[in-house]
Amino acid sequence: MRSTSRTETFPAHTPAASQVFTTLLSHGPLTRLAAARRAGLSPAAVTKAVRPLIEAGYLVEDADDEPRAALGRPANPVRVDGSRxxxxxxxxxxxxxxxxxxxxxxxxxxxxxxxxxxxxxxxxxxxxxxxxxxxxxxxxxxxxxxxxxxxxxxxxxxxxxxxxxxxxxxxxxxxxxxxxxxxxxxxxxxxxxxxxxxxIAEQWFGAGVGLSDFAVVTVGAGIGCGLVVHGRVVAGAHGVAGEIGHVAVDPAGPPCHCGNRGCVEAIAGDAAIVARMREVTGRKVADSAAAVALAHQGLPGAREVYARAGEAIGRGIATVANLFGPERVIISGEGLAAYDLFAEQIRDAFAAAAFGSAARCDVQTRPLPFEExxxxxxxxxxxxxxxxxxxxxxxxx
Amino acid sequence: MRSTSRTETFPAHTPAASQVFTTLLSHGPLTRLAAARRAGLSPAAVTKAVRPLIEAGYLVEDADDEPRAALGRPANPVRVDGSRxxxxxxxxxxxxxxxxxxxxxxxxxxxxxxxxxxxxxxxxxxxxxxxxxxxxxxxxxxxxxxxxxxxxxxxxxxxxxxxxxxxxxxxxxxxxxxxxxxxxxxxxxxxxxxxxxxxIAEQWFGAGVGLSDFAVVTVGAGIGCGLVVHGRVVAGAHGVAGEIGHVAVDPAGPPCHCGNRGCVEAIAGDAAIVARMREVTGRKVADSAAAVALAHQGLPGAREVYARAGEAIGRGIATVANLFGPERVIISGEGLAAYDLFAEQIRDAFAAAAFGSAARCDVQTRPLPFEExxxxxxxxxxxxxxxxxxxxxxxxx
DNA sequence: TTTCTTTCATTGACAGCGGAAAATAATGGC
DNA sequence: GCCATTATTTTCCGCTGTCAATGAAAGAAA
The missing domain is CATH 3.30.420.40 (ATPase, nucleotide binding domain)
Known part of the structure; x- marks a missing residue:
């Protein structure tokens, strides 16, 4: 069933070509000169790298839109042809x-x-x-x-x-x-x-563009973390890394399915929040949307559940920042639907637990849709x- | 006062030469062939890289010690000349x-x-x-x-x-x-x-040789952590990384000078142990050596101080392992003088708090002298x- | 209109790196 | 002495990316 003829391969066989292409992917249309500067190459190298990629249709020269303000030969921006x-x-x-x-x-x-x-x-x-x-x-x-x-x-x-x-x-x-x-x-x-x-998506197309050290923290059913160090995604020696969900932030906290107590996930994971919400309010709570609704209604104790979750997340992020010193932490995930409920606690707990220069880390939120x-x-x-x-x-x- | 004539520079100007040299630094005497395999280069490249380094005296060909067992032309190992x-x-x-x-x-x-x-x-x-x-x-x-x-x-x-x-x-x-x-x-x-x-010393000359992902944890006055990811020492975007000492392992723990509670350092740092030892035993405790002595004497409560410290360290290490997935963690520092007092707790707490594959991480201790x-x-x-x-x-x- | 200036892009020569393969070297076994 | 075997070196060779010079495309100036 090989309907797709033979597999197409990408004609970038030199380090320079790859670098130019990824630079253009992340940094939109760029003149050859600008791409050279960004990629740390000579303009000549960019010209040579770009040609076969244009011939193969992966790059195109932008139609000259805006009237250029500058003197001299007009720049000729190149961009990745998405529709290729x-x-x-x-x-x-x-x-x-x-x-x-x-x-x-x-x-x-x-x-x-x-x-x-x-x-x-x-x-x-x-x-x-x-x-x-x-x-x-x-x-x-x-x-x-x-x-x-x-x-x-x-x-x-x-x-x-x-x-x-x-x-x-x-x-x-x-x-x-x-x-x-x-x-x-x-x-x-x-x-x-x-x-x-x-x-990877954040590194190339999102809030991690241009950064060599950053972290992505996802909040939802689980609490996850992706790390980029030295410009590369960390995979860990055993294929596992970024297990922020099972960082213990409170030894006296609720038990976690991993066997410990007080893991971030056991406090701020969807299931934990729903369970705690039931416990606190005494009502039926079907899912995390219901939990959010209860908190928004201002039910006694409901907001505290989120406050506690926010604190756990903030501490987890601070731990990451203390250990790695990332330039930025991007918080995302379905759990951000409740962001207004714990934003403050995340920031406060982070600021309190981040040590020294780690506090200079930029903490951003990106409410990414689930399709992300x-x-x-x-x-x-x-x-x-x-x-x-x-x-x-x-x-x- | 430029008594040292002009500055000597190292004659390894190509990536291959640097790689060969560091390979030889870490992996002792090696034949050119073996060095090539290890560095991922061709034998020819090693020959070329080695020559100027031998001429400049940084490398020497080992005198052929042991009687070779194998057939064929005898190998000619090369090593770094330490006395150069x-x-x-x-x-x-x-x-x-x-x-x-x-x-x-x-x-x-x-x-x-x-x-x-x-x-x-x-x-x-x-x-x-x-x-x-x-x-x-x-x-x-x-x-x-x-x-x-x-x-x-x-x-x-x-x-x-x-x-x-x-x-x-x-x-x-x-x-x-x-x-x-x-x-x-x-x-x-x-x-x-x-x-x-x-x-760096561990990466080149110690227990980190050959590993691309490992951590060094030092126990002493402070609790520190050095990280190697993707074969490089992590410096952090703001010059600070590895602040394991201020990872909070117990929000109900003692206050730390950083303003938080229950930091690893506030439980397992020298000062914390001495203070707690005073509190528990009611005696004068001059320094950490005295604290160790008391624990060895079996004074009631004294061993518990170390047990608690070991638990904090073990949790801190588990946090590092969960986030990075290092292949190995090397525990060192002056605090290892008390290692017999908390080794068990470190291992237990690590095993309990390490999640999934992170537990496959090899935790070693290296009682390094202070000169290290x-x-x-x-x-x-x-x-x-x-x-x-x-x-x-x-x-x- | 012509020429100059400015800036971007391209070209061709070139140095140098590292690889492949062949040649050379050094040894033991026969 | 010759061969098999393994290590090392030599001799090309392709390839990459830089350099410096050249070309191209505008606006500005004359």
């Missing part, structure tokens, strides 16, 4: 699959969600294949190829091998997801941890594509 | 200056300590200059040049600029220490944070030396 290629990103959660179709600039063209009823590998693969098929069909961009599929899964994922080592939510162990999904979809597949994928997770998966796929070597991508064999 | 150059490393604490003279392999040749009575910049500089002079005079290696001085200071240090931004123990702010010390000693000076310097800190400073100086470019080291000008 499409990618599919899929995020698999325990009860839902979210998929997006993005262009090469990782702009979302289409988004779809389907519920997940069966977590067996086979069933998930079938759902993913359907979703991918839908998204590809839904794109009316005739002639624009879909060049890759990214799949984001929470848990312990070995991206290089394309294997999900362990995913608690899906109850998977050692599933060679990349290989399986490649067979069912016919696309090159990249599998990565969900938070890491989101971090899937977009992260697409970003991982884009990354795989543009770093693919002709050797490893060869369809012949 | 000397370096001085100095660690400045609040009340003492520790200095060592090391060779190019960072082996300690001489060590000296002098008390520090006056923390004013001028006085410290004078003491450092005296100490350096002593060490240079004490070396009977006539003709072996001293090629650099490393100074390690706790606190916020900008190594690139050679400036101590803020050192609480010395009460310094924005002291251009590298420049000042270079003037008084006539040597090229590298200034770095003390824990980072120690981490100064040796770290020397390692930083060696690093500066071998990465020095002819452009920046030019004496002409």
């Amino acid at each position: 290629a499409l990618f599919v990103g899929v995020k698999v959660t325990g009860d839902e699959i979210i998929g997006v179709l993005t262009d090469l600039c990782c702009r979302i063209r289409l988004a779809r969600r389907v519920p997940l009823t069966d977590r067996a590998t086979r069933a998930v693969l079938a759902s993913v294949a359907d979703l991918v098929h839908d998204l590809r069909a839904g794109a009316d961009d005739i002639g624009v190829p879909v060049l890759g599929l990214g799949v984001a899964v929470s848990g312990d994922v070995d991206r290089a091998e394309g294997v999900v080592r362990y995913s608690p939510f899906l109850e998977w162990r050692d599933v060679p997801l990349a290989e399986l999904a490649a067979m069912t979809t016919g696309l090159p597949v990249t599998v990565d941890n969900d938070v890491r994928a989101l971090t 997770w899937a977009r992260g998966a697409a970003a991982a796929a884009i990354q795989s594509f543009i770093t693919s070597t002709p050797a490893d991508g060869s369809g012949k064999g | 150059a000397l370096f001085v490393g100095v660690k400045v604490t609040g009340d003492e200056i520790i200095g060592v003279l090391t060779d190019l392999c960072c082996r300690i040749r001489l060590a000296r300590r002098v008390p520090l009575t006056d923390r004013a910049t001028r006085a410290v500089l004078a003491s450092v200059a005296d100490l350096v002079h002593d060490l240079r005079a004490g070396a009977d290696d006539i003709g072996v040049p001293v090629l650099g001085l490393g100074v390690a200071v706790s606190g916020d240090v900008d190594r690139a600029e050679g400036v101590v931004r803020y050192s609480p123990f010395l009460e310094w702010r924005d002291v251009p220490l590298a420049e000042l010390a270079a003037m008084t000693t006539g040597l090229p000076v590298t200034v770095d944070n003390d824990v980072r310097a120690l981490t 800190w100064a040796r770290g400073a020397a390692a930083a100086a060696i690093q500066s030396f071998i990465t020095s470019t002819p452009a920046d080291g030019s004496g002409k000008g």
Whole structure:
């Protein structure tokens, strides 16, 4: 079922070419001169790197829009042609699959969600294949190829091998997801941890652009953290890193499913908040939306639940800042729906617990839609594509 | 006072040469072939890289010791000639200056300590200059040049600029220490944070050899942490990282001078242990040695003080492991004198608080002598030396 | 209109790095 | 002495990115 002819590979084989391309991806249209300065190369190198990429259609010279103010030969900005290629990103959660179709600039063209009823590998693969098929069909961009599929899964994922080592939510162990999904979809597949994928998207297209050290903290069902150090996403020696959710901020706190007490997640995770809200208010609380509603109603004690969650998150972030000294921390995730309820506590707890210069770290919030997770998966796929070597991508064999 | 003629520079101008040299530094004598494999280069590249380094005397071919067992042309191992150059490393604490003279392999040749009575910049500089002079005079290696001085200071240090931004123990702010010390000693000076310097030494010569992700945790007056991620020491966006000492492990714990409660340092730092020991036993406790003695005597409650400290350290290490996923954590520092008193608690608390794969992290202890800190400073100086470019080291000008 | 100035982009020569493969070296076994 | 075997060196060679010079496209000045 190899409908997509042979696999297309990216014609950037030198470090300079890759660097120029990623610079243009992140920093929008740029003249060759400006790109050279940003990438630390000579203008000549940029000219040479850009040519084959323009010929292959990945870059285009911008039509000269604005009347230039400056003297001299008008600049000729170059940008990535988003419409040159499409990618599919899929995020698999325990009860839902979210998929997006993005262009090469990782702009979302289409988004779809389907519920997940069966977590067996086979069933998930079938759902993913359907979703991918839908998204590809839904794109009316005739002639624009879909060049890759990214799949984001929470848990312990070995991206290089394309294997999900362990995913608690899906109850998977050692599933060679990349290989399986490649067979069912016919696309090159990249599998990565969900938070890491989101971090890649932030690094290239979001609030992490241009930073070599930053962290992404996600607040929702779990509390996750993606780290970028020395300009690279941290994967950890054993494939796991950023487990901020199980940083203990209060040894006297509630027990966590990990066996400890007072983990950030056991205080500020969705389930913890809902449970605590039930306890405090004595009412039925169906889900976190209900919990937010109760707090907004001003029910006695309800706001305190969020205050406590905010404090836990703020302490967790301070811990990250103390250890890494990131330039910025980006807070995101579905849990941000309640942001107004704990923003103050996050900031206060962070300021109190951040030591010395760590407090100079810029803490931002980005209320990213849930599709952003899937977009992260697409970003991982884009990354795989543009770093693919002709050797490893060869369809012949 | 430029007695040391013109500054010597290191003749490794290509990435391959640097890589070969550091490989040989860390991995002892190696045949060219073995070095090539380890450094990921071709044998030809190693031959080419090695030649100028042998000519300049930094590398030597080992005399063939052991009778080779194998067939074929005998291997010709190459190693760094430690006696080619000397370096001085100095660690400045609040009340003492520790200095060592090391060779190019960072082996300690001489060590000296002098008390520090006056923390004013001028006085410290004078003491450092005296100490350096002593060490240079004490070396009977006539003709072996001293090629650099490393100074390690706790606190916020900008190594690139050679400036101590803020050192609480010395009460310094924005002291251009590298420049000042270079003037008084006539040597090229590298200034770095003390824990980072120690981490460099471990990375090249200690338990971090060959690892791309590990952490060094020091236990003593303060609790510090040096991190290596992606093979590089983490400095943090604002020059501060690894502040494990102020990770809060117990919000109900004792107040810390940083303004929080239950910081690792407020429970397991020397001062905290001594204070708590006084409180618990009701006796006079002069210093941490006395506290250790009391615990060894089995005084009621004394061991619990250490147990609590061990638990705090173990939790702190687990936090580091959860966030980074290092391959190994190396515990060191003067506080290890009491290691038998809290080893068990460290391991237990780590195992309990490390989440998932983070628990696979190897936790080692290295009872490093106090001179090891100064040796770290020397390692930083060696690093500066071998990465020095002819452009920046030019004496002409 | 022509020429100059300014700035961006391109070109071609070039130095140098590191790799591949062949040649050379050094040893033990026969 | 010759061969097999392994280590090292040599000899190209491709390739990358820089340098310095040149070209191109405007507005400004004459």
